[in-house]
Amino acid sequence: MEARKITSQVWGSYFDGDQPLKFASPEFRAQTGGLFEGFSDNWCSTIPTAMVERMSPLGFRLEDGTLDKAAGRAWKSSECDVEIGLSMLESLVSGRCYALVWKPDGINTEITFEPEGQAIVEYVPGRRRVRAAGLKVWRDGELEFATLFLPKMVYRWERRVNGGEWLARSFGLLKSETAHFKNPLGVVPLVEIPNRTRLVSAPVSEIKNVIPLQNAVNTLWAHVLTAADSVALPARAVLGMDRPVREIVDPETGEVVGEEDMPIGRFRSDRLLWLEKPGAQIAEFSGANLGGFLDVIGTLVEHIAAQTRTPSRYLVGRLANIAADTLDADEAGLVAKVRERHRYTGAALREIMRIEALAAGEPARAEALRLGEVVWRDPQFRSDAQYADALTKLKAINVPDEALWERIPGVTPDEIERWKRMRTDAAGAILGGDVAALFGPKPDQAEDDDELPEAA
Helix, strand or coil, X not given: CHHHHHHXXXXXXXXXXXXXXXXXXXXXXXXXXXXXXXXXXXXXXXXXXXXXXXXXXXXXECCCCCECHHHXXXXXXXXXXXXXXXXXXXXXXHCXXXXXXXXCCCCCCEEEEECCCCEEEEEXXXXXXXXXXXXXXXXXXXXXXXXXXXXXXXXXXXXXXXXXXXXXXXXXXXXXXXXXXXXXXXXXXXXXXXXEEECCEEEECCCCCCHHHHHHHHHHHHHHHHHHHHCCCCEEEEECCCCCEEEEECCCCCCEEEEEECCHHHHHHHCXXXXXXXXXXXXXXXXXXXXXXXXXXXXXXXXXXXXXXXXXHHHHCCCCCCXXXXXXXXXXXXXXXXXXXXXXXXXXXXXXXXXXXXXXXXXXXXXXXXXXXXXXXXXXXXXXXXXXXXXHHHHHCCCCHHXXXXXXXXXXXXXXXXXXXXXXXXXXXXXXXXXXXXXXXXXXXXXXXXXXXXXX
């Protein structure tokens, strides 16, 4: 766990912009010292942020396709609709995060998300999806706590922060509570939410491949800023004339005892220089062209966009007179990557809600959730006109209204249920002859007659 924690801290530092200056020569470091400490042209935060803003779970469906309202209530009661964005961002940056489904008070089920470095899951050898144990470790004041979750037992320990022997937990427990007890759920309640994994390797961060390019960008910017300060502006030189000096006078005798060079800073501030020696002239050195540095930085940013499948406008920021089809093509890589993450993250979320159903004493619902699916918001951003056009065409081929409503971005399952009730109420009003409930009361015919002008 400690080794994972160190790696995740490095990735987290790059995401936060705390990036050391690399690829710089020892001579450059000696000249600049700590001038560029804390400076970074941070692209490592853009990559995962562009993904997480398109990863919004809206609800959970059971095996038969119906919406699981109980899961939605449990999800909101634990404020998971807020915490899920933070947890998925942590997974994208650190490679993984964890979710714990537990009853801290023994009555109400609570879902909490744990960062990398504070939790770990062990799997049954040869079975990557079967959890054998889960461990959560955290620190509170001068004490460090650890809880080990096994399918049949739960063990709780504590120790001093500076180390020492782990002892059965006593701090914060009631006299009637025991440090170790039987697991009431019968499963390991700690679930791993991995980011990007392979069959033969552990999950990795989305910014792992960006870090070398990020280091190169920072180093080049340091050279650009240094050159801008020293050689970017034109420089002038005086040829054929001695260096300006001034006499040193003895204050007691008034005699000239020597001479010293005059400060160049005075001539720079006054912007005046007298050339009294015959043949003296002014030469000029052109300022250095920094465009080469900027071109290389632009190429590195393009490589970051290509390798991470991030739309170029996210990194370059230039957008002018671009057709909708071109924008869709530019986003195709990011949308495909997010939908791939939906598949893996969705499996973890289904397992979380399955455990929640078990904690609620509903094994049938738990099994239906295991075979169900997560309802995600459409990861592709389109304009309202594009959505309206697409939904109208789908309606023309008799796609049900409910299926069309689900495609509207940002519409939650609760809103769809409310729309269904409104549609049912409207249909009932029509069948019952209460047209006024739909369109308002009809104008009184008598009043209309009174307002008509009298015939001549």
